[in-house]
Amino acid sequence: xxxxxxxxxxxxxxxxxxxxxxxxxxxxxxxxxxxxxxxxxxxxxxxxxxxxxxxxxxxxxxxxxxxxxxxxxxxxxxxxxxxxxxxxxxxxxxxxxxxxxxxxxxxxxxxxxxxxxxxxxxxxxxxxxxxxxxxxxxxxxxxxxxxxxxxxxxxxxxxxxxxxxxxxxxxxxxxxxxxxxxxxxxxxxxxxxxxxxxxxxxxxxxxxxxxxxxxxxxxxxxxxxxxxxxxxxxxxxxxxxxxxxxxxxxxxxxxxxxxxxxxxxxxxxxxxxxxxxxxxxxxxxxxxxxxxxxxxxxxxxxxxxxxxxxxxxxxxxxxxxxxxxxxxxxxxxxxxxxxxxxxxxxxxxxxxxxxxxxxxxxxxxxxxxxxxxxxxxxxxxxxxxxxxxxxxxxxxxxxxxxxxxxxxxxxxxxxxxxxxxxxxxxxxxxxxxxxxxxxxxxxxxxxxxxxxxxxxxxxxxxxxxxxxxxxxxxxxxxxxxxxxxxxxxxxxxxxxxxxxxxxxxxx
DNA sequence: ACTTGGATAAACAAGT
DNA sequence: TACTTGTTTATCCAAG
Numbered sequence: 001x002x003x004x005x006x007x008x009x010x011x012x013x014x015x016x017x018x019x020x021x022x023x024x025x026x027x028x029x030x031x032x033x034x035x036x037x038x039x040x041x042x043x044x045x046x047x048x049x050x051x052x053x054x055x056x057x058x059x060x061x062x063x064x065x066x067x068x069x070x071x072x073x074x075x076x077x078x079x080x081x082x083x084x085x086x087x088x089x090x091x092x093x094x095x096x097x098x099x100x101x102x103x104x105x106x107x108x109x110x111x112x113x114x115x116x117x118x119x120x121x122x123x124x125x126x127x128x129x130x131x132x133x134x135x136x137x138x139x140x141x142x143x144x145x146x147x148x149x150x151x152x153x154x155x156x157x158x159x160x161x162x163x164x165x166x167x168x169x170x171x172x173x174x175x176x177x178x179x180x181x182x183x184x185x186x187x188x189x190x191x192x193x194x195x196x197x198x199x200x201x202x203x204x205x206x207x208x209x210x211x212x213x214x215x216x217x218x219x220x221x222x223x224x225x226x227x228x229x230x231x232x233x234x235x236x237x238x239x240x241x242x243x244x245x246x247x248x249x250x251x252x253x254x255x256x257x258x259x260x261x262x263x264x265x266x267x268x269x270x271x272x273x274x275x276x277x278x279x280x281x282x283x284x285x286x287x288x289x290x291x292x293x294x295x296x297x298x299x300x301x302x303x304x305x306x307x308x309x310x311x312x313x314x315x316x317x318x319x320x321x322x323x324x325x326x327x328x329x330x331x332x333x334x335x336x337x338x339x340x341x342x343x344x345x346x347x348x349x350x351x352x353x354x355x356x357x358x359x360x361x362x363x364x365x366x367x368x369x370x371x372x373x374x375x376x377x378x379x380x381x382x383x384x385x386x387x388x389x390x391x392x393x394x395x396x397x398x399x400x401x402x403x404x405x406x407x408x409x410x411x412x413x414x415x416x417x418x419x420x421x422x423x424x425x426x427x428x429x430x431x432x433x434x435x436x437x438x439x440x441x442x443x444x445x446x447x448x449x450x451x452x453x454x455x456x457x458x459x460x461x462x463x464x465x466x467x468x469x470x471x472x473x474x475x476x477x478x479x480x481x482x483x484x485x486x487x488x489x490x491x492x493x494x495x496x497x498x499x500x501x502x503x504x505x506x507x
Numbered sequence: 508a509c510t511t512g513g514a515t516a517a518a519c520a521a522g523t
Numbered sequence: 524t525a526c527t528t529g530t531t532t533a534t535c536c537a538a539g
Contacts, residue, residue: 349513368528392514398530405529412528424512 181206332356332378343380350389350396351421354403358416365406365413368394400424 181187182202187194189210196202332339332346339346346353357374358366366374372390375382382389397403402420406413 351513388515391516394527394529395515395531396513397528 179203179206181210336378339379339381341380343384345381346379350392351400351402354393354396354414355416355421358403358414363413365408365415367411367413368397371397371414 179199179202181189182196182199185195185197187196187202187205187210189206192209194205194209196205332348338344348356353375354371357371357378358364360374361370371393372386375389375393376386397405397414400420402417402424404415404417406415
């Protein structure tokens with residue numbers, strides 16, 4: 001991230017050398033700039049932190065189904081910060097314009113607003129300086145038409161040229177009676193705020209007190225540097241925000257999206273929140289409709305959040321796998337890529353995972369260490385906090401009767417007593433109108449069997465909210481189909497080599 | 508309000 | 524001694 005301190009000492013020295021200001025004036029100027037820069041820096045620090053939070057949540061909740069209020073809240077806050085940054089930048093631009101220096105800065109600032117690259121800016125800067133020197137030689141009486149034309153032409157290409165109230169333009173503004181430096185009877189020149197009864201007296205004041213001089217020039221130069229930095233930062237932050245929004249919204253429509261969970265229920269049924277309990281901000285209520293509201297402002301984004309992309313932070317521990325183990329098997333296999341690339345807790349109970357690990361092995365038996373390996377191999381999530389989940393694995397192995405310890409020559413292995421396992425999992429598959437609606441929206445795609453089977457889950461009413469419509473369901477279905485067709489289904493037959501470690505998550 | 512199931516933490520013992 | 528494996532107990536939380 002570029003900081004306002006990116007103005008090099010050399011640049012600053014150059015700026016200062018080109019003006020004839022008193023040290024007090026210079027100090028005041030710099031203080032003003034520093035205050036603004038500090039303000040923006042703080043904002044951006046906060047913005048950055050929030051982005052990290054958001055990223056963390058996205059990673060950890062990829063499998064949660066409900067759109068997370070926390071996530072969208074942070075998104076909304078980030079957008080608000082963007083607005084603030086923009087506002088600060090506009091303030092800078094306005095300050096620049098208020099200098100009333102030349103028509104050149106007008107072109108420059110409006111060009112800056114379009115995201116000028118440093119090289120261009122340097123060129124403009126040079127031209128500005130040249131123009132100014134030329135003007136000085138001419139006794140500061142006539143502008144430099146060629147330069148002005150060039151630069152104005154440049155600015156006119158962007159279609160966003162804001163009419164800037166340069167000193168020379170102010171006479172035109174007189175006709176209209178509207179002057180950006182004159183508002184509500186007050187002179188809006190920075191630090192002035194003089195009150196005038198009529199526009200004429202304001203103009204006199206403007207021409208006498210805020211004439212083109214070295215002070216204004218110096219202010220403009222400092223401001224231009226600041227604006228440059230702000231523009232760059234804003235562009236970067238905007239880009240980041242766009243990427244975030246795109247990540248949250250349009251994944252299912254992208255030609256080759258990052259790995260996404262295939263099974264809808266993986267997203268509907270939430271794994272327990274992985275955010276530490278010490279995070280009080282995560283205790284927000286879960287709303288399926290609220291998150292979409294701050295996000296619909298971007299026209300290129302769908303107005304509906306597709307639940308494959310948003311994840312709730314709610315501490316809901318319900319895992320569908322214990323009821324629908326077949327769906328779980330398919331989920332793990334089909335989402336192998338996803339689990340390997342996203343540090344997301346799988347929405348399965350430890351017992352279900354252990355069983356899956358054991359059943360995937362050729363001998364249907366694994367040592368504890370092999371179970372550990374399966375966890376870390378299959379889920380990126382379990383490559384962290386080993387002490388916690390390993391303890392849980394051992395705890396589950398001991399606790400549940402469905403796991404039978406068998407003494408072996410090499411040691412002890414664990415097997416699954418499927419009968420016992422089925423005992424503790426009452427199969428209660430009941431259809432609901434909502435499920436049928438969703439299924440009809442998805443069409444009778446045979447590849448969605450996992451989805452359909454797993455759909456029959458109590459958490460489905462989430463989709464009854466306004467956050468998901470038929471169009472997004474269709475998009476989801478196509479995304480699911482695409483994803484599923486890219487997977488081979490014959491893996492997982494070996495306990496130790498079915499899956500390979502993914503070095504770096506793609507997220 | 509109560510029960511149940513799951514996650515988590517931790518104490519403890521036995522074995523390596 | 525340090526670590527692993529396995530058992531057990533307790534607590535918290537969400538869901539039914």
